[in-house]
Amino acid sequence: MTTDTMHIEVTKTKHSHLSEIDQTKLGFGTYFSDHIFVSNYAKGQWKNPRIIPFANFEVSPCMSALHYGQSIFEGMKAYRYDNGDIYMFRPLENFKRFNQSAERMAMPTIPEDVFMEGLVQLIRTDKNWVPSGKGCSLYIRPVAFATEAHIGVKISDTYDFMIITSPVGLYYSQPVKVLVETHFTRAVPGGVGFAKTSGNYGRSHLPTKLAKEKGYDQIIWTDGYSHKYLEESGTMNLMCVINDTLITPELHDTILNGITRKSVITLAREDLGIKVEERKITVDELVDAHDKGKLQEMFGAGTAATIAPISLFGYNGKDYTLPSTNEKSIGNRIKKELDGIRSGKIADKHNWMYKV
Numbered sequence: 001m002t003t004d005t006m007h008i009e010v011t012k013t014k015h016s017h018l019s020e021i022d023q024t025k026l027g028f029g030t031y032f033s034d035h036i037f038v039s040n041y042a043k044g045q046w047k048n049p050r051i052i053p054f055a056n057f058e059v060s061p062c063m064s065a066l067h068y069g070q071s072i073f074e075g076m077k078a079y080r081y082d083n084g085d086i087y088m089f090r091p092l093e094n095f096k097r098f099n100q101s102a103e104r105m106a107m108p109t110i111p112e113d114v115f116m117e118g119l120v121q122l123i124r125t126d127k128n129w130v131p132s133g134k135g136c137s138l139y140i141r142p143v144a145f146a147t148e149a150h151i152g153v154k155i156s157d158t159y160d161f162m163i164i165t166s167p168v169g170l171y172y173s174q175p176v177k178v179l180v181e182t183h184f185t186r187a188v189p190g191g192v193g194f195a196k197t198s199g200n201y202g203r204s205h206l207p208t209k210l211a212k213e214k215g216y217d218q219i220i221w222t223d224g225y226s227h228k229y230l231e232e233s234g235t236m237n238l239m240c241v242i243n244d245t246l247i248t249p250e251l252h253d254t255i256l257n258g259i260t261r262k263s264v265i266t267l268a269r270e271d272l273g274i275k276v277e278e279r280k281i282t283v284d285e286l287v288d289a290h291d292k293g294k295l296q297e298m299f300g301a302g303t304a305a306t307i308a309p310i311s312l313f314g315y316n317g318k319d320y321t322l323p324s325t326n327e328k329s330i331g332n333r334i335k336k337e338l339d340g341i342r343s344g345k346i347a348d349k350h351n352w353m354y355k356v
């Protein structure tokens with residue numbers, strides 16, 4: 001549970017730059033709020049939790065995160081309701097996943113009060129940064145990384161934990177064209193695919209760049225051995241609708257356990273009465289369903305875009321086009337529900353919203 005006992009020292013900026021931001025052109029990840037939350041780990045303890053003005057900071061050229069990749073993060077959002085109240089969406093899920101990532105990367109876990117109080121106090125400090133426009137939100141980026149100045153390969157003894165926030169605009173996602181990747185691999189069993197660790201993203205840039213050169217927007221990752229099983233859609237979880245059933249790859253250590261994925265499944269099953277299957281799905285099954293006219297929709301699910309519709313997938317030199325979507329499409333119905341809950345316009349019966 002969160003406690004009131006943890007003392008967070010707050011140093012406020014003398015020069016807020018909120019007035020310099022064009023609220024109509026927020027984009028994604030371009031602007032950062034005035035303050036960040038910081039805590040440092042040494043001698044087995046997270047210490048000195050504090051809120052300070054956003055600013056550059058110095059690191060050693062030998063900082064081990066730069067060389068050996070002990071670095072993890074989270075991505076989450078806070079929303080402003082019409083009455084001005086601010087709510088985060090399922091932050092305890094991000095807290096749990098952050099510590100699962102930490103454990104896999106041999107990094108110290110963060111106590112719940114440091115994570116949750118850090119979030120709440122930071123958002124309260126920068127409450128004017130939570131935008132109110134339609135579809136706008138405050139994107140929240142907790143991050144932890146190894147700071148020990150040591151070039152020998154070893155587990156770092158010291159770490160920094162920070163929370164950065166960024167006001168973001170309506171993320172309108174044009175339907176995307178995706179390439180089913182059959183050469184490069186995002187994750188393998190026993191690896192780190194389930195963790196939000198920096199190397200997973202660095203390794204995906206080249207395959208994505210090559211796919212873009214061929215005219216696609218994004219990659220569909222397949223399993224690292226046979227390249228026959230679907231795994232994820234870029235940095236989102238993959239959802240397919242075949243014969244009115246929502247099908248998504250079952251969780252495994254190669255798949256990131258998305259909070260949007262989990263919420264989509266709950267809404268589909270419990271609120272919209274849609275049949276959901278979490279199971280292995282092959283590219284062949286997808287092609288077969290397409291050819292028989294039974295593949296209705298494909299979309300990615302993740303915090304940034306919520307639902308990113310897919311208009312076409314390429315596989316082994318051939319392109320397969322999907323039918324166009326409308327308000328009755330499962331992806332759109334789920335998105336409407338999820339957006340309504342997050343903006344406070346639809347009752348939050350699953351208790352997902354957390355008041356700041």
Ligand SMILES: *Cc1c(COP(=O)(O)O)cnc(C)c1O
Nearest residue numbers: 235236237256258259260302303
């Ligand atoms: C963050 C992420 C997701 C989506 O997770 P959410 O909790 O829904 O934002 C899916 N796949 C990968 C690889 C990710 O990094």
